[in-house]
Each structure stands twice: as C-alpha cells, then as structure tokens.
Amino acid sequence: MKKDFSIKIRRMTAMVLVLTMLIQLTACGGADSSSGLADEPGYGKWVDSDLKGSVNADDVIRLQDDFAASANKETITSARVKDQLIWTTGADATDLLQTRFRELLRDESLTGPNAEVMRTFESLVLDWDERDRLGVEPIRKYIDDIQSISSIEEMTEYQSSLERNPFNLGLIMPSTVNAQEIHVDQSTLVLKVPAYTLGSRDSYLDFSDSSLELKEVMDDTISYLLGRLGYDEKSIKNTLRGCYEIEQFLATNECMSLYNRNEILNKVQTDRAALESYTCGYPLFEILDGRGFSEAESFNVDYMLLSRLNRIYDQDHLEELKAFLTVQMLKYGYSMLDRETIEKTREIGASKTEKHDGEIVERTDDQEFSAMIADCSFKPAMDQLYLEKYFPDDTSTDKIRDFIDRLKESYRIMIYEEDWLSEETKAAAVEKLDHMVIQVVRPSNTADYSMVTVKSYDEGGTILDAAASASRLLCAHMAERASDPNIDREFWDIYDKGFSTTTVNCFYNRERNSIFIMAGFVAIGETIYGEDITDEEFMGCVGSVAGHEISHGFDSNGSHNDLYGRRYDDSGQETDWMSTEDRSRLDERVGRVGSYFSLARPIPGQQQVEGIRVMNEATADMAGIKAVLYMARDIEGFDYDSFFRGYAALYATQTEEKFEVEAIEDDEHPLDFHRVNITLQQFDEFLDTYDIKPGDGMYLDPDKRINVW
Numbered sequence: 001m002k003k004d005f006s007i008k009i010r011r012m013t014a015m016v017l018v019l020t021m022l023i024q025l026t027a028c029g030g031a032d033s034s035s036g037l038a039d040e041p042g043y044g045k046w047v048d049s050d051l052k053g054s055v056n057a058d059d060v061i062r063l064q065d066d067f068a069a070s071a072n073k074e075t076i077t078s079a080r081v082k083d084q085l086i087w088t089t090g091a092d093a094t095d096l097l098q099t100r101f102r103e104l105l106r107d108e109s110l111t112g113p114n115a116e117v118m119r120t121f122e123s124l125v126l127d128w129d130e131r132d133r134l135g136v137e138p139i140r141k142y143i144d145d146i147q148s149i150s151s152i153e154e155m156t157e158y159q160s161s162l163e164r165n166p167f168n169l170g171l172i173m174p175s176t177v178n179a180q181e182i183h184v185d186q187s188t189l190v191l192k193v194p195a196y197t198l199g200s201r202d203s204y205l206d207f208s209d210s211s212l213e214l215k216e217v218m219d220d221t222i223s224y225l226l227g228r229l230g231y232d233e234k235s236i237k238n239t240l241r242g243c244y245e246i247e248q249f250l251a252t253n254e255c256m257s258l259y260n261r262n263e264i265l266n267k268v269q270t271d272r273a274a275l276e277s278y279t280c281g282y283p284l285f286e287i288l289d290g291r292g293f294s295e296a297e298s299f300n301v302d303y304m305l306l307s308r309l310n311r312i313y314d315q316d317h318l319e320e321l322k323a324f325l326t327v328q329m330l331k332y333g334y335s336m337l338d339r340e341t342i343e344k345t346r347e348i349g350a351s352k353t354e355k356h357d358g359e360i361v362e363r364t365d366d367q368e369f370s371a372m373i374a375d376c377s378f379k380p381a382m383d384q385l386y387l388e389k390y391f392p393d394d395t396s397t398d399k400i401r402d403f404i405d406r407l408k409e410s411y412r413i414m415i416y417e418e419d420w421l422s423e424e425t426k427a428a429a430v431e432k433l434d435h436m437v438i439q440v441v442r443p444s445n446t447a448d449y450s451m452v453t454v455k456s457y458d459e460g461g462t463i464l465d466a467a468a469s470a471s472r473l474l475c476a477h478m479a480e481r482a483s484d485p486n487i488d489r490e491f492w493d494i495y496d497k498g499f500s501t502t503t504v505n506c507f508y509n510r511e512r513n514s515i516f517i518m519a520g521f522v523a524i525g526e527t528i529y530g531e532d533i534t535d536e537e538f539m540g541c542v543g544s545v546a547g548h549e550i551s552h553g554f555d556s557n558g559s560h561n562d563l564y565g566r567r568y569d570d571s572g573q574e575t576d577w578m579s580t581e582d583r584s585r586l587d588e589r590v591g592r593v594g595s596y597f598s599l600a601r602p603i604p605g606q607q608q609v610e611g612i613r614v615m616n617e618a619t620a621d622m623a624g625i626k627a628v629l630y631m632a633r634d635i636e637g638f639d640y641d642s643f644f645r646g647y648a649a650l651y652a653t654q655t656e657e658k659f660e661v662e663a664i665e666d667d668e669h670p671l672d673f674h675r676v677n678i679t680l681q682q683f684d685e686f687l688d689t690y691d692i693k694p695g696d697g698m699y700l701d702p703d704k705r706i707n708v709w
C-alpha cells in the first residue's frame with residue numbers, strides 16, 4: 001500500500017515540476033508553443049525505438065530525425081531479437097560469455113586444478129538424470145545438522161565451525177574486507193546480517209504490496225521444500241514463524257542507516273577491545289575466531305544491533321534460531337537440487353508475480369551452468385580460466401589502459417575549461433583524477449582452487465558439497481585478508497564476488513576512487529562487431545562507458561569522497577572538496593538536464609519521464625561522450641560516423657511496454673533510446689557528421705544544450 005501511495009506522490013511531484021517547467025519555457029519565449037511538441041526532445045519526430053514493434057524493417061527513418069531508431073534499425077528488427085522477452089546488447093554479451101564458459105572447458109590446453117575442478121563441477125550441474133535421482137537428498141544432511149542442534153552452546157559451536165557451517169549462516173557474519181573509514185590503507189572486517197527473506201529490512205517495518213507478494217512466494221517455496229523433506233504442516237508453520245520472528249527482530253533493531261558521523265567513525269568502525277564491549281554476551285568472538293578470524297583487529301559493524309542480540313540469543317529462542325538457519329540454508333541450496341524443485345519453485349514465483357504473466361522462462365544449459373558458478377562460489381576459478389583463454393597476454397589490456405589514460409587527459413582539459421567551477425575546485429578535481437585507479441580486465445591476484453574438492457557423482461559428490469568446499473575456500477581467503485592490517489586500494493581481489501571480471505559491466509567505485517573495466521564488458525564490442533572491431537567502434541561502445549564512469553568521481557555523489565575514496569579526513573571532517581558555490585552551480589546545471597528529460601513522454605498517454613531520477617546518469621553519459629570526442633580531436637582521420645553508431649549499438653534494446661513503464665518508475669538510467677538521442681544531440685561533432693539542421697528531429701539549438709561538462 002505504501003508503494004502505491006509513494007508512487008502517487010512521486011507522480012504528482014513530477015507533474016508539478018513539469019508544469020512549472022513548461023510555464024517557464026513558454027514564459028521565456030522559447031520555440032513555437034502552439035504545438036505541445038515544440039519543446040519535447042525530438043519535437044515528436046522520435047519513435048520509442050526501445051519498444052517492440054515500434055520500428056519495422058521497411059520503415060524509412062532518417063538518421064537526422066531519429067538517430068537511435070535509424071542507426072539500430074537492422075539490429076532491433078532482426079528475428080533473433082524478436083524471440084526474446086527483453087533484448088539488449090548486454091544480454092547478447094552475457095550469452096556470449098556463458099557459451100564461452102562451457103566452450104573453454106573443452107579446450108585441452110587449459111590444465112591445472114582450476115580447469116579440473118570446473119570440469120567436474122560442470123558435469124555435476126548438467127547431469128540432470130543424477131540430479132533427479134538424488135532429488136532433495138543433497139540438502140538433507142545440511143538441514144538435519146541444523147535441526148540436531150540441542151543447546152544454545154551448540155548453536156554457537158555450529159556458527160563458528162567452517163566444517164559444519166560452510167555457507168556462513170548466522171546472525172551477524174563476516175561479509176567482506178574493506179578499507180577503514182579514515183585510514184584507508186588499513187583493513188577492516190565488515191560484519192553483516194544475512195539477506196532478508198523478504199528482500200529488505202523495510203519489508204518488516206511496513207508491509208507493502210510487493211513485500212506481501214514476495215512473502216507469499218517465499219512462504220510457498222519454503223513450505224514446498226520442507227514438505228519434500230518430509231516435514232508435516234505444523235513443523236512447516238513453526239519453521240516459517242520462527243524464521244520471521246528472528247528476521248523481524250533483526251529488521252527492527254538494525255540501525256546502520258541512522259548513525260551520525262561520530263558514531264560511524266568511533267563505534268561502527270571499531271577495534272577488537274571496543275567491539276568486545278558491544279557484544280553484551282553474544283558470543284561473537286567465539287564464532288569469528290572459530291571461523292579463522294582470530295587475527296582480525298578491525299571491524300565495521302552495526303554495534304547497536306550487536307549489543308541487542310543477546311535478547312534473542314538464548315536457550316528460549318533456540319527453535320526460532322534453528323528455523324532461521326534452516327530457511328537460510330534452503331534459500332541458499334534449493335536451486336542446486338533436482339528438476340522438480342527448480343520447476344516447482346519457478347512456478348510458484350511466476351504464479352504470484354503479475355509482471356511475468358505466469359510465464360516461466362526455461363534456462364539453457366549454458367545459463368544453468370553460469371548461474372551455478374556464481375551461486376556455488378566458483379566464479380573466481382571461472383574468471384581465472386576465462387582470462388587465461390581470452391586474455392593470455394597483456395596486448396589488449398595494455399591497449400585499453402592506454403586508451404583510458406588518454407581519456408583521463410581529456411577530463412583534465414574538460415575540468416580546466418569549465419568556467420563555472422572555481423580554481424580551487426578544479427585543482428581538487430584534477431588531483432582526484434590523477435589518483436583515480438584504473439582497473440582493466442585483470443584482477444591483481446590469481447584464483448587457485450587446488451584446495452577445493454569437487455567429487456563426481458560416481459565418487460558420491462553433489463553440487464551442494466562442491467559448493468560447500470568452494471565456500472570454505474572463500475571464507476578462508478577472507479580470514480587471511482582480514483588478518484592483514486594493511487589494505488591496498490589498488491589491489492583488485494579476484495575472490496571478491498562484487499568485482500567479478502566476467503560481469504558485463506563497468507563501474508566507478510566511490511569508496512576506492514577506482515574504475516573497473518570488466519572482461520565481460522569488453523565482450524560487448526565483440527558481440528556487436530566480432531573480433532575485427534575498429535578503434536572508433538570500440539570507443540563508441542566501450543570507451544564512452546569508461547568515460548561515463550570516470551565522470552562519477554566528480555558528480556554530486558562522487559564529490560563527497562576524496563582522492564582516496566574517503567568521506568572523512570584525518571581529523572574526522574567531511575572530505576567534501578567542492579565548494580558550496582560550485583556545488584550549487586553543479587546542481588543547477590544537473591537540474592537543467594532533469595528538466596529537459598522531464599519533457600519527454602516516450603509512450604503516449606503513459607508515464608512521463610521523471611527527470612530528477614535520471615539526471616545524474618544522463619549527465620555521466622554526456623560527459624563520457626564529450627571526453628571521447630576530446631580525444632578524437634587528436635586522432636587523424638577519426639571516423640565519427642563509426643563512433644556514433646558504435647555508441648548507438650551499445651544501447652540497442654527491445655522491450656515491452658510494461659517493462660519500460662517499470663524502468664521509467666525505478667531506473668536511475670534514462671531509457672536507452674534517450675541515452676542515444678539526447679546525449680548525442682548535445683555535440684557539434686554529431687550535428688556536423690550528419691549535417692543535422694534546424695527542423696530535424698535530432699537538432700538541438702546550441703542555446704538549449706544541457707550538457708553539464
């Protein structure tokens with residue numbers, strides 16, 4: 001219910017904003033206001049080419065009127081695209097990687113423990129007959145072990161044992177090793193509560209329609225799984241009740257988002273001695289030390305929640321705690337079981353969520369294997385093999401690195417040229433740019449799965465046992481990192497699951513002032529152009545995104561973190577390096593981006609774009625293109641047409657109206673055809689390349705341009 005209400009408010013705010021803007025625009029004596037389309041991006045000449053069926057193969061669309069629709073026409077009208085519910089260039093790249101994962105296991109030149117482990121694991125995952133024969137049995141011993149816990153002391157022992165509890169189940173458990181808040185060259189172990197069954201903490205504080213929907217799905221899924229394990233109705237009910245009771249407690253007592261600066265720096269970020277005083281009887285250190293973290297000296301934890309755990313951690317709550325762990329185990333392991341489980345749980349999910357109209361999308365073997373690699377902690381091994389096969393030497397990574405160095409040079413010039421920024425802010429921005437760490441494709445260390453045991457079905461192995469072994473390796477690795485008091489901001493850990501290089505993405509990490517260009521994102525270029533991609537095409541579809549990411553270091557969010565990614569300096573003061581005046585000028589400029597986007601109504605009669613939501617990402621898109629165009633000035637014979645088409649190809653998309661409406665309501669990124677058309681129409685180079693003139697759909701008067709940088 002809350003959701004509906006907030007949407008209404010959101011829509012009203014958006015409407016008021018749009019009305020105000022329209023009034024302002026007409027009051028300024030803008031373009032012909034007799035037509036409602038006069039100020040709309042594209043003047044009514046753009047079709048929403050992201051929508052299925054909006055463009056047909058025999059449509060005649062001029063590049064000058066609608067670049068996205070025209071440049072991508074062939075791609076978005078192809079049969080291959082039409083077969084899919086939602087199609088994007090990124091989805092094609094994901095498919096390519098998934099196919100490659102299995103292909104490279106056939107390559108006999110890849111030897112060693114990683115390759116061996118992955119080959120056996122693949123046979124476990126894709127042998128459906130064996131999976132069906134085993135049914136739900138592989139998870140039974142893990143559930144039985146939890147159910148056998150007979151005292152609160154044994155509950156502690158269970159949580160602390162890597163052997164019994166390989167999947168890190170517990171109330172507050174090690175999650176990752178990060179840099180400390182102020183001393184970013186020193187490490188800290190981040191402790192977290194596990195993922196909530198109902199998605200997020202908010203679901204327990206105020207039930208919304210979507211959280212109730214999710215609760216139904218989860219209740220039915222858990223009930224089905226327990227039923228198959230032989231639980232009767234009463235025990236199923238008790239398990240669910242017990243689990244929600246513990247989760248409700250955690251959700252209502254979590255305080256992480258409420259701490260002030262002083263608390264974050266002195267209490268959330270804490271050492272062993274101080275942390276001891278927050279445990280209030282909860283055996284945190286027994287659990288951590290048992291799991292190998294006895295040498296960790298620095299911690300980052302919700303100390304208030306920790307200090308309250310003793311209220312539920314006792315013999316009286318043992319059954320609830322067991323129920324909580326049981327549900328965690330089921331959620332983790334059910335996708336590793338037989339076909340019946342997979343089909344049934346998908347069916348439950350599909351029948352309760354209207355968004356997919358009850359449609360169940362089957363996974364191919366490639367997709368299944370790829371999903372299991374991630375779910376079962378084998379991603380680092382797979383990433384390692386992928387790099388060995390597709391990036392055997394530094395030729396291509398050096399080229400990308402060189403490109404990004406030149407891109408940084410463009411940014412230096414862009415920053416100095418901005419007359420709305422003060423000299424001090426420019427200097428700080430450039431200093432931050434100089435310290436930005438560029439991570440390209442290859443993590444700093446190599447994955448080694450020689451300690452991981454993967455037994456075949458003949459040897460009595462199961463997917464879950466393989467996952468347990470891999471998970472123990474990752475826990476041990478985290479413990480090793482946590483025991484090192486130092487941390488290097490430039491170290492990219494291949495075992496860090498948030499930074500897998502086979503992800504089809506690039507991103508800027510604010511806390512490290514680093515950008516990551518993943519091997520998976522480089523595959524985008526190959527997806528579109530094959531191996532013979534030209535420099536301009538590469539710069540269009542990959543380089544422009546690298547440029548986008550760099551700009552996040554200087555936007556409204558990024559400017560709160562300093563050159564090392566810190567939010568607080570040595571004296572505990574906020575490291576905001578942008579002066580108040582510069583920040584308000586930045587906000588004003590970004591606000592204009594929002595206003596322009598708010599004029600767009602891609603689907604007639606439907607949800608209008610909310611400029612406020614997308615303005616930051618739209619700003620980054622324009623900055624990325626500008627940086628590459630600055631680079632291009634120094635490249636003789638630069639093929640602008642290829643570059644702009646490469647950029648458009650990156651955002652070729654086909655989707656259905658309901659998904660687009662959802663994206664308009666939730667996504668911080670503009671719609672893909674807007675990312676192409678609105679971004680490109682800001683630049684002279686683009687208008688000149690295609691001889692775009694007033695009256696053309698892509699034309700934007702220089703006075704009305706909105707690019708911030």
Ligand SMILES: [Zn+2]
Binds near residue numbers: 548552620
């Ligand atoms: Zn972004």
